[in-house]
Amino acid sequence: METITLAEGVLVRREAWYRRFVKSEALTGYFLISPAVFLMLVLLAYPFVLAVYISMTDRVLGESGKFVWFTNYIKLVQDPIFRNTVWNSFVYTFATVFLKMFLGIILALLLNQDIPARNLIRGAILLPWIVPTSLSVLTWLWMFDSLFSVVNYILLGVGLISRKIQWLGDPTWAMVSVIIVNTWRGLPFFAISFLAGLMTIPRELYEAAEVDGAKRFRQFWHITVPLLQPVIAVVVLFSTIWTFADFQIVYILTHGGPLNATQIFATLAYDVALVAGRIGEGSAVSLFLFPALLVVIMFMLKYLRRE
Amino acid sequence: MSAKKRAPSSTGQGMSRRRFIGVTAGTTAALSFGTFIRSGLGAARINILTWSNTLNAMDDTLREQAKQYAKEKGVEVVFEFVNQTDLPTKTAAAVESQSGDIVTAWSDGAHLHDKALIDVSDVAEPLGKQLNGWTNIGKDIGIVNKVWKAVPWGIIPIAVVYRTDWAKEAGYDKFPDTYDEMLVLCRKMKEKGHYSGFALGRAIGDANQSHYPMLWAHGGAECKEDGKTVAINSPGTAKAVDYVRNLFKQSEIEDVFSWDDSSNNRAFLAGELACTGNAASIYWAEQKNAPQLRAVTGHALWPKGPAGRFGYSTAMGLGVFRFSKYPKECKEFITWLMQPKQYSAWIGVGEGQIAGLLNFYENDPVWKKDPKLEVIREIPKYVRMPGYPGPPTRHAAESMVKYVIVNMFARACKGTSTPETIKQAEAELKEIYAKA
Numbered sequence: 001m002e003t004i005t006l007a008e009g010v011l012v013r014r015e016a017w018y019r020r021f022v023k024s025e026a027l028t029g030y031f032l033i034s035p036a037v038f039l040m041l042v043l044l045a046y047p048f049v050l051a052v053y054i055s056m057t058d059r060v061l062g063e064s065g066k067f068v069w070f071t072n073y074i075k076l077v078q079d080p081i082f083r084n085t086v087w088n089s090f091v092y093t094f095a096t097v098f099l100k101m102f103l104g105i106i107l108a109l110l111l112n113q114d115i116p117a118r119n120l121i122r123g124a125i126l127l128p129w130i131v132p133t134s135l136s137v138l139t140w141l142w143m144f145d146s147l148f149s150v151v152n153y154i155l156l157g158v159g160l161i162s163r164k165i166q167w168l169g170d171p172t173w174a175m176v177s178v179i180i181v182n183t184w185r186g187l188p189f190f191a192i193s194f195l196a197g198l199m200t201i202p203r204e205l206y207e208a209a210e211v212d213g214a215k216r217f218r219q220f221w222h223i224t225v226p227l228l229q230p231v232i233a234v235v236v237l238f239s240t241i242w243t244f245a246d247f248q249i250v251y252i253l254t255h256g257g258p259l260n261a262t263q264i265f266a267t268l269a270y271d272v273a274l275v276a277g278r279i280g281e282g283s284a285v286s287l288f289l290f291p292a293l294l295v296v297i298m299f300m301l302k303y304l305r306r307e
Numbered sequence: 308m309s310a311k312k313r314a315p316s317s318t319g320q321g322m323s324r325r326r327f328i329g330v331t332a333g334t335t336a337a338l339s340f341g342t343f344i345r346s347g348l349g350a351a352r353i354n355i356l357t358w359s360n361t362l363n364a365m366d367d368t369l370r371e372q373a374k375q376y377a378k379e380k381g382v383e384v385v386f387e388f389v390n391q392t393d394l395p396t397k398t399a400a401a402v403e404s405q406s407g408d409i410v411t412a413w414s415d416g417a418h419l420h421d422k423a424l425i426d427v428s429d430v431a432e433p434l435g436k437q438l439n440g441w442t443n444i445g446k447d448i449g450i451v452n453k454v455w456k457a458v459p460w461g462i463i464p465i466a467v468v469y470r471t472d473w474a475k476e477a478g479y480d481k482f483p484d485t486y487d488e489m490l491v492l493c494r495k496m497k498e499k500g501h502y503s504g505f506a507l508g509r510a511i512g513d514a515n516q517s518h519y520p521m522l523w524a525h526g527g528a529e530c531k532e533d534g535k536t537v538a539i540n541s542p543g544t545a546k547a548v549d550y551v552r553n554l555f556k557q558s559e560i561e562d563v564f565s566w567d568d569s570s571n572n573r574a575f576l577a578g579e580l581a582c583t584g585n586a587a588s589i590y591w592a593e594q595k596n597a598p599q600l601r602a603v604t605g606h607a608l609w610p611k612g613p614a615g616r617f618g619y620s621t622a623m624g625l626g627v628f629r630f631s632k633y634p635k636e637c638k639e640f641i642t643w644l645m646q647p648k649q650y651s652a653w654i655g656v657g658e659g660q661i662a663g664l665l666n667f668y669e670n671d672p673v674w675k676k677d678p679k680l681e682v683i684r685e686i687p688k689y690v691r692m693p694g695y696p697g698p699p700t701r702h703a704a705e706s707m708v709k710y711v712i713v714n715m716f717a718r719a720c721k722g723t724s725t726p727e728t729i730k731q732a733e734a735e736l737k738e739i740y741a742k743a
Contacts, residue, residue: 058742058743060419060701061395061399061402061403061419075738075741075742078738079735079738080731080734080735080738081709081735081738144565145570145573146560146562146565146566146570147562147570147574147577147579148573148577166561166565167565168508168564168565169508169561169562169563169564169565169566170564170565174565254508254509254565255508255509255567257508257509257564257565257710258507258508258509258564258565258717259564259714259717259718259721260710260714271708271709272705274395274399275395275704275708276701276705276708277395277399277419277701277704278701278705278742
């Protein structure tokens with residue numbers, strides 16, 4: 001234990017109590033983690049507790065408000081717009097996470113092959129993830145524009161559609177559009193994470209399977225999938241949380257419209273809290289799913305620890 | 308061991324760390340003390356939180372006027388220009404942190420923050436007397452519970468913007484004066500392949516500003532005069548819903564459901580739109596982007612319906628914060644700013660971007676500059692705020708940002724029956740108005 005000797009060497013001549021303190025391991029332990037605990041308290045716990053507290057007040061911007069227990073939450077359940085929002089958020093999250101997972105695995109498998117300029121392609125794949133979302137979504141906004149949509153132009157040109165699609169104007173297509181853009185933005189993260197997972201799987205397993213006569217699909221199903229599972233779990237967990245809290249894509253593309261068809265938690269919380277000024281209710285909107293997410297997270301983490 | 312090595316340099320020729328910290332701290336303290344003394348003993352300094360105008364020239368005029376005021380009265384005035392969409396958040400932050408002097412009360416701002424604002428009746432009333440009185444909308448946004456909480460500063464007038472050449476083709480030399488006639492005109496233009504469009508998507512400005520007037524003009528309203536009782540379920544609303552559905556089916560482009568605030572501008576500039584609701588901004592943009600359209604672009608008042616003529620434009624007032632150290636100076640400055648010399652110079656560079664809310668400014672020279680913009684001077688007379696006939700309350704603001712009225716119309720255009728869409732809007736409004 002080199003550190004302790006060093007510490008003794010420096011401090012021994014000063015105070016004896018200090019020496020005793022340093023020698024007591026438990027105390028030192030607490031002392032050493034205290035900066036981390038302090039940071040967690042200040043940066044994570046305080047804002048969170050404050051948000052929970054505010055969600056239980058009828059606070060409006062600029063006034064302090066009073067404590068109303070769960071009134072905000074109860075009102076939300078009765079609100080048709082909010083119920084619609086919950087449904088949309090689930091559709092948005094599950095559709096995008098599923099698509100990203102499915103396409104991500106395919107992409108990772110492709111990138112794991114011996115293809116020319118592999119590293120270059122791997123780097124390029126990351127682009128949608130690197131470009132600031134707000135900028136790339138603005139480009140999508142132009143691509144989906146009702147009048148000047150390049151997507152419609154091409155589809156019409158090759159004869160796939162006979163009249164232009166109202167990408168952001170039709171409730172169903174609007175949801176499809178935000179799902180497409182979210183998938184596009186998040187796919188690189190999935191693909192690269194899966195690729196990293198794939199690269200840790202020893203080649204010998206595949207070679208052995210091949211000797212035993214297993215075909216490509218069986219190799220994938222019995223070797224790749226089980227060994228990739230922990231990575232899939234982590235990536236899906238993160239992505240689910242991020243997508244539930246997503247704001248930028250929907251806000252820029254549809255702002256929750258048309259007819260609230262793409263209104264999700266974050267955009268509704270923004271409208272309620274910052275535009276309409278109802279901070280209490282807005283906090284309740286954004287915290288509404290917290291208990292459900294917490295359960296998901298706990299299950300996932302438990303599963304991971306077992307793995 | 309490293310301590311031993313470092314020792315000579317820290318006590319030697321260089322400055323020791325301790326000494327460095329001491330000197331820095333001392334200097335900082337001295338400097339901040341100086342600033343403190345200057346700010347405490349020096350002249351008054353007024354900070355004004357306001358929106359940054361899309362027309363830079365208007366903001367430049369305000370800056371120059373502030374300089375001039377400082378020279379004349381010895382009071383320093385600083386305009387803090389923020390993005391229009393950030394203004395509500397910045398205002399809230401200013402109220403929470405109790406900083407700032409004058410705030411631009413955006414639309415319902417004076418009503419939302421009335422507790423943070425002082426009584427400015429001694430500014431608004433003399434100004435009204437001096438300059439032919441305030442318009443209705445001025446009183447609506449400025450007076451909260453019978454007390455002036457903001458001095459009405461102006462509106463961004465929203466007019467009907469249309470293609471005069473296509474209207475002429477359809478047999479109209481000027482824009483019709485009633486909604487029924489407007490429907491006929493728009494239908495005739497569509498028959499010739501020229502679509503109209505009034506945003507029904509998430510265009511916080513255009514969608515609301517086009518459809519609230521249609522609601523009111525047909526006798527509909529979201530609440531009663533008390534501003535508390537939901538009154539959307541009425542024959543007037545039904546008439547309005549039917550009207551908007553007809554207008555959409557017979558004349559509008561399908562794109563309106565996805566439109567944001569800039570979509571109709573783009574479509575009009577691309578020569579794809581015959582009639583829409585907008586500020587004069589399309590007309591200015593044409594100068595640069597579509598000069599050939601300038602001669603055939605016309606502005607008109609929103610037509611009359613069975614219940615009269617209405618408009619809805621964003622309005623703003625100037626309020627003074629309760630916690631300002633210089634309330635007297637703030638009031639003097641606002642009075643000065645509203646005087647014809649300053650005010651005319653300001654709206655003069657705007658060319659229709661801002662219209663005054665004192666009746667005097669209906670005859671401002673700016674409206675004589677361009678005959679195409681002249682009709683805009685009348686708009687303030689007809690403008691009302693969401694919540695009409697009640698005051699512009701927080702509930703009315705919330706129903707607007709949730710697009711309750713716009714969505715009511717949009718559903719009807721998508722095929723929902725009139726009673727059904729009104730019922731849904733009523734449920735949403737009741738939810739909102741039930742709140743404290």
